[in-house]
Amino acid sequence: MLTRWLPAVLGFVFVLAAHGAVAADTWPTKPITIVVATAAGGGFDLMARMTAPLLSAKLGVPVAVMNREGGSELIGSAYALSQPHDGNTILVVGSVPYWYADINEFHAPFKLDDFDVLNIQSEDRSSVMVPKNSRFKSLKELLAEIKAHPGTLSGAVVRSSGEFYNMGILRESLGLPPSAIRVVTYESSTPLRSALAGAQVDFAVVSLDASASIIQLLTPLAIFGPPVKDFPDLPSVESVLKPMGANPVFVPSSYRAFVVPADFKTLYPDRYKKLLAAYKGVVESPELIAKANAASLPAQWIGPDKSRAEIARAFALLKRHENLLTEK
Numbered sequence: 318m319l320t321r322w323l324p325a326v327l328g329f330v331f332v333l334a335a336h337g338a339v340a341a342d343t344w345p346t347k348p349i350t351i352v353v354a355t356a357a358g359g360g361f362d363l364m365a366r367m368t369a370p371l372l373s374a375k376l377g378v379p380v381a382v383m384n385r386e387g388g389s390e391l392i393g394s395a396y397a398l399s400q401p402h403d404g405n406t407i408l409v410v411g412s413v414p415y416w417y418a419d420i421n422e423f424h425a426p427f428k429l430d431d432f433d434v435l436n437i438q439s440e441d442r443s444s445v446m447v448p449k450n451s452r453f454k455s456l457k458e459l460l461a462e463i464k465a466h467p468g469t470l471s472g473a474v475v476r477s478s479g480e481f482y483n484m485g486i487l488r489e490s491l492g493l494p495p496s497a498i499r500v501v502t503y504e505s506s507t508p509l510r511s512a513l514a515g516a517q518v519d520f521a522v523v524s525l526d527a528s529a530s531i532i533q534l535l536t537p538l539a540i541f542g543p544p545v546k547d548f549p550d551l552p553s554v555e556s557v558l559k560p561m562g563a564n565p566v567f568v569p570s571s572y573r574a575f576v577v578p579a580d581f582k583t584l585y586p587d588r589y590k591k592l593l594a595a596y597k598g599v600v601e602s603p604e605l606i607a608k609a610n611a612a613s614l615p616a617q618w619i620g621p622d623k624s625r626a627e628i629a630r631a632f633a634l635l636k637r638h639e640n641l642l643t644e645k
Contacts, residue, residue: 344403346378348405349381351372351380352385352409353386354394354410355384355390357384360524361409367608368438371602375595376591390410391425395425398427398431404577410576411478411573412571412628413571414631415478417639418642421639422642429632431579434574437573437627439614439617442524444540444541445537446513446536447459447521448534448535449514460491463491467497468497470519471501471518472518472519473509473520473522474522475502475503475504475523476502481641486641491561510528510531513535514535520538539551540554542567555567566634568631568635575596600618
């Protein structure tokens, strides 16, 4: 009986092996691409390019960085999902808040559950900044001017970013209408910082970390959240607002995360474990820590579970302020 079925069984095994289901998985054997959903030169791009060569050394294959910016990170996210879910494409994205806008405002061809977040490697901190020679020397002065002469000052933000939400939450906490600030939106933070440094706008709500390279041309007035060691005397936005009777809860600036398709873990569990272990080793390596600190992009490892929980919490907070996406 066994000999009767043996040819068929062997043939079936051969077919499976040809598709990689039985043969020993020697992944990776081909180059890996990190897709960055923002333009070259920003914090996301820098983080990916610091990580890529170290990940290449861990996995033994080239790791290239590709920028696919546009549409509040929708284009890059959709592109990464369109590639084979085999571990050879990794996405770097500001998962919060950009995915929220993509899904709820721009009707993206994906949902949150389509992604598996390996790690939130870095978290941006929002800050209120003015050009170096601005007449405003404190956030209190800036807010007083906005309240006294609504509609006269221009404020820059990246569309759909955490800073976009936080500017709106800040304005709402003071009881001011959308027209109180002439909002100028940008596709990424690089042209925004250039515009601010050139005094083309009066102020901006922008990432403090990502502005480190040109901070000598800017003046931070306040930071959202607790103090940071590089600016120990910088007041928090919350502390400035409290005497005014405002106590808003602000959203995260952005979570710079490394992401893979959700079904990669199911389709290739061994590859997933190998990639996760290699990536964790990179993030915790002295080489990356030194590079990240030098670039004011401190790296952290919190892993998939905590990263997913943080993103879910942030999505719930963003939902409370989804009116900001559509107001005029």
